[in-house]
Amino acid sequence: MSNTDPLPNPHAYRPPRDTARRAALTVQTIADVAAGFLVLWILLDLLGANEGNVFVEFVHAVAGWLAGWAQDIFTMDTESLRVLLNYGLPAVIYLAIGHGTAARIGRV
Template identity: 40%
Template sequence: MTQDADTGSQRKANTSADLRALASKSMSLAASVIKILCTIFAAILVIHIVLTVASANPQNGITTFFADAANSLTLGIGDLFLPASESLKVILNYGLAAVVWLVIGAVVARILNALAP
């Protein structure tokens, strides 16, 4: 009977350790996914900046795709700065949005990793 009790408590300890390890891996995976997504968002914004500054054809499908995607990723700061130069406007506003996405990704990933058991 004592041996059965020891085996039961040992199973509980193993299960608890397994659950902690699974939770830790899940949080780490979530942190990685969020960081990757935020980096992709920042890359889309940077590609839009490059295409705009390089005077890419605005009727081209690729240019249109990145312009539309970038416009939805500006976090409301797409018109924060209004300099006379259109290129400077895009660099400042979309560049700031790209930096904000990178900061968001880093902060959220760090928080998730800190919360992992």
């Protein structure tokens, strides 16, 4: 016996599961980009990038905005360790919250 059903309509209504997956992917991507800026700033700072460069200034401004709530949680004598901890903690938190939220949304 052969299947005589017509081909699915590409414009048909998509179930909410597809929407939930897209929302989860969006949340996960935003968290990854935020953590990426923070990690990029840590690398640029540790490698001694020229802070007068426009790109470095932009990355520093975005990372400073993203990690503004966590600034000076750790006050170390070593500048590189302070940057690593004060920008690394928000990166880890953004990844954990973003991926955790995406997993919850994706289960719908």
